[in-house]
Amino acid sequence: MSKPRIIVTRKLPFAVEERLKKIFTVSFNASDKPFSNAKLVEAMKMADGVMATLGDNMDAEVMEAGAHGRAKIVANFGVGVNHIDLDAAADHGIIVTNTPDVLTDATADIAMTLMLNVTRRTWEHENTLRRGDWSGFDLVSGLGMSLRGKTLGILGMGRIGQAVATRAYFGFGMKIAYFNRSKIENVKIPGAQAVATIEDLMEMSDVVSLHLPGGADNRHTISRSRLALMKNTAYLVNTARGEVIDETALIEALQQNLIAGAGLDVFENEPEVPQALRDLVNVSLLPHIGSATLETRNAMGMCAIDNLVAYFQGIAPPNKLV
Numbered sequence: 665m666s667k668p669r670i671i672v673t674r675k676l677p678f679a680v681e682e683r684l685k686k687i688f689t690v691s692f693n694a695s696d697k698p699f700s701n702a703k704l705v706e707a708m709k710m711a712d713g714v715m716a717t718l719g720d721n722m723d724a725e726v727m728e729a730g731a732h733g734r735a736k737i738v739a740n741f742g743v744g745v746n747h748i749d750l751d752a753a754a755d756h757g758i759i760v761t762n763t764p765d766v767l768t769d770a771t772a773d774i775a776m777t778l779m780l781n782v783t784r785r786t787w788e789h790e791n792t793l794r795r796g797d798w799s800g801f802d803l804v805s806g807l808g809m810s811l812r813g814k815t816l817g818i819l820g821m822g823r824i825g826q827a828v829a830t831r832a833y834f835g836f837g838m839k840i841a842y843f844n845r846s847k848i849e850n851v852k853i854p855g856a857q858a859v860a861t862i863e864d865l866m867e868m869s870d871v872v873s874l875h876l877p878g879g880a881d882n883r884h885t886i887s888r889s890r891l892a893l894m895k896n897t898a899y900l901v902n903t904a905r906g907e908v909i910d911e912t913a914l915i916e917a918l919q920q921n922l923i924a925g926a927g928l929d930v931f932e933n934e935p936e937v938p939q940a941l942r943d944l945v946n947v948s949l950l951p952h953i954g955s956a957t958l959e960t961r962n963a964m965g966m967c968a969i970d971n972l973v974a975y976f977q978g979i980a981p982p983n984k985l986v
């Protein structure tokens with residue numbers, strides 16, 4: 665029997681490409697240039713399965729192409745699927761899978777990195793040093809905020825939210841408060857307080873860390889009015905999706921020192937990052953590297969392959985979303 669044909673939309677880690685090649689007939693994207701919509705449509709028509717990722721606009725037209733063409737599965741390389749129209753996939757009988765769990769630790773580590781970067785002002789200090797402007801040790805300038813004893817407000821207490829809370833509580837001595845839309849059982853962090861509203865969380869936290877999925881439901885959850893509830897000594901950290909924050913309102917809040925700072929790994933219109941944001945000193949900005957370790961990207965790739973293998977063996981893929 666001939667091997668199923670898979671089209672991969674982006675360049676993959678070496679070990680992942682090697683394993684894929686052994687199992688499937690694969691078209692890789694050696695240039696790593698993101699596919700246009702026309703190319704995604706074509707891929708769904710031509711291949712038996714498509715491995716896609718963040719930035720691929722898998723909209724209703726793309727799903728329809730699968731329904732009329734060959735591909736009946738989209739294996740997403742990544743946990744977030746806000747770039748995939750899941751309703752259209754379901755309507756057209758296209759299976760969509762993702763790669764949860766394997767990137768939880770890496771993403772939680774980046775949330776902590778951002779939290780430490782902004783509260784300890786590492787960007788500012790490193791830049792002073794690199795510019796050659798460090799005039800020597802002193803006792804009073806550029807002081808940051810200690811995390812111990814401060815309240816971390818986690819918005820979205822899923823896998824990644826809980827991993828951040830664990831690090832912050834056990835590693836850094838923070839108190840944990842959280843808001844989650846549905847009730848969460850078994851939070852294993854002593855004293856972790858579930859609050860009734862997002863507003864409560866914004867008001868009480870010294871650091872707010874966002875762990876909500878992207879997509880229309882959560883667009884601008886962090887609105888101008890909710891930002892206004894934060895203490896002016898508080899920090900905001902986002903490793904989720906850029907659209908969760910009203911970025912314009914955040915820039916204004918930072919410019920006016922309504923909050924102390926922000927650590928951001930994701931942006932509303934990636935890879936565009938507004939100049940006004942880049943001009944600020946009270947921010948730490950990273951180019952969406954939450955899952956960017958070799959170990960994690962390999963594990964994500966293997967997970968995406970496992971989903972494809974199961975599908976072509978006629979078994980339910982382990983991480984089937986629709």
Ligand code: 8YV
Nearest residue numbers: 717718741742743744954955
């Ligand atoms: C990934 C992410 O890097 O998995 C996700 O949802 O946001 C990232 O950490 C991205 O999806 C590309 O693989």
